[in-house]
Amino acid sequence: MNAYVYDSGALIALDRPGGFALDRHAALLARRHRVLVPAPVAAQVIRAPRRQARLMLALRGCDIVPFGREQAAPVGAVLARSGTSDVVDGFVAVTAAENDAAVITSDPDDIARLLDSIGARLPVLKA
Numbered sequence: 099m100n101a102y103v104y105d106s107g108a109l110i111a112l113d114r115p116g117g118f119a120l121d122r123h124a125a126l127l128a129r130r131h132r133v134l135v136p137a138p139v140a141a142q143v144i145r146a147p148r149r150q151a152r153l154m155l156a157l158r159g160c161d162i163v164p165f166g167r168e169q170a171a172p173v174g175a176v177l178a179r180s181g182t183s184d185v186v187d188g189f190v191a192v193t194a195a196e197n198d199a200a201v202i203t204s205d206p207d208d209i210a211r212l213l214d215s216i217g218a219r220l221p222v223l224k225a
Contacts, residue, residue, distance in 0.1 A: 099200040101132040105190045107204020108225040109143040113153040133160045138186045180215035
């Protein structure tokens with residue numbers, strides 16, 4: 099994979115001191131992989147930027163994917179097909195499918211279900 103999408107669990111893991119998440123993130127960037135963060139995911143996790151230095155620094159290496167009018171229908175369709183209702187998770191799945199990207203998530207079952215509903219066979223990795 100050349101691209102990865104982070105969900106909120108992945109960002110929360112990056113915000114913790116030390117550990118595997120920061121090492122994996124640094125390795126992805128060092129190998130010039132593209133790391134995508136849907137804007138609503140960032141909004142879920144950023145609470146106090148001045149106290150979240152690790153997270154804010156990690157986000158500098160990521161492409162923030164905006165959620166606009168163009169994304170509303172595809173995300174809604176994914177939610178309908180999967181029988182789920184989490185718009186942010188739906189947008190994570192759509193972003194991954196559109197970018198042929200693996201997903202790094204704390205909830206692999208939900209993301210896999212969404213990806214399956216759109217026929218996207220992409221890796222789903224535990225945050």
